[in-house]
Amino acid sequence: MAVVAVDIGGTTVKGALFDADGTVLDRATVPTFPVRAPSDAAASTSGPGATADAGGPALAAVVGLVDRLAASADRTGRAVTGIGLCSPGLVDAAAGRVVLAVNLGWVDLPVAELLADRFGVPVALEHDARAAARAEQAARSAADKSVDEFVFIPIGTGIAATIFTGGTIVHGATGGAGEFGHVPVVPGGELCTCGQRGCVEVYASAGNVFRRYREAGGALAASTREVVELVGTDPVATRVWAEAIDALATGVVMLTAVLDPSAVVIGGGLGEAGERLLAPLRTGVAERLGWRPVPSIEQSLVGAGAGLAGAALLVGTPVQPHPVKES
Ligand SMILES: [Zn+2]
Known part of the structure; x- marks a missing residue:
């Protein structure tokens, strides 16, 4: 079978x-x-x-x-x-x-x-996003991780989030819940395709990380993956990545304050960056959230195949x- x-x-x-x-x-x-x-x-x-x-x-x-x-x-x-x-x-x-x-x-x-x-x-x-999120939930259950209160954030061409509360997916009044990529986190920041300025996605989606690297004069990387690999050696890659992490951290702080999740799970293509993304993101979130417990920030268990x-x-x-x- x-x-x-x-x-x-x-x-x-x-x-x-x-x-x-x-x-x-x-x-x-x-x-x-x-x-x-x-x-x-x-x-x-x-x-x-x-x-x-x-x-x-x-x-x-x-x-x-x-x-x-x-x-x-x-x-x-x-x-x-x-x-x-x-x-x-x-x-x-x-x-x-x-x-x-x-x-x-x-x-x-x-x-x-x-x-x-x-x-x-x-x-x-x-x-597609709901199917991927349910796969993540099933994988977490198989791995004995909490499945009731968590947020799954695949980062690829765009950034969306699936919010689980009480073990079920939050849909919202119009089915539009989870547009984490369009949470504005940089006042007066770069223009987003949605018409707002300073959205998480403008700084932190895979495509935008690469676009911002090139626009800032970066010439050593031919892909987002290569930008991430150059962090720490190429000053342009280092700065663009730090700005992406900052945008994500501010967004995760907002999610945490509003939803109190036990875990924030990063997936999608950029999630494959692993600790290069997770370690500075944990630091950025912890620095901002000194007043309350921070959620566990983890890599997706199902990855890009979600x-x-x-x-x-x-x-x-x-x-x-x-x-x-x-x-
Ligand atoms: Zn936007």
Whole structure:
């Protein structure tokens, strides 16, 4: 037995084949919108299966990826018993529909039903951030860590937070709770894409760390990862990173004052920076929060694969926490 998990993004669709105990058997990633030769344009919406028409190229990419992973399961004598999907945008998980995902070109798409018809197995759908957060919660539970009062903050292209209180996710009145990236922390600071100034995200998202490094004249790094590696040796990288940590620390102090979490868990691509991020963040938060206990600031147990783990969890596959070095 095996399940296929799919994390649908605006640039790539990532998939993995999990066995029943949550071990990854195979992985594959395809572009969401394959570049086609002009002569193929007429065929661009027919895709690899009949179900691809309604969802355009993005659904064709998903179907092709599931096909590939199902074939991989077949080669090892395993039957695929379910498909778990996570999608950006407005998602009606109970109905299995993506209500609106602008980056995918999907409007009211019954994606779970379309894939269930095509592959003949149960299909479950969830919003990508919520799926990732539930995977983190499951991994924490497996590792005997507190799961009732914590905040999960994946840091990637953007920064959002999923707030758990009483063990459940806070959605807010309009479903918009957790926009931690758009908490203003630098009065009169840099302009954010949201229209405000000084948002956490402008200073601390992976993309913005690299943008600010280049704008400050940094020339030694070609990626955010390299900026982080240059901290302590390149003065520009050191300053830009310190400003990112400052913005995050101020934001975490606000979260802590309002929510009193037991843990703040940092995930996403930038979360892989580990102690280079966590150690100064702990210091920054502790310096500001002298008046009360500080939450534990930890690295994600599921890391950058949280979306896939969350998608697999939707169809009953346990989440295996990958080992994280404790400080
Ligand atoms: Zn903003």
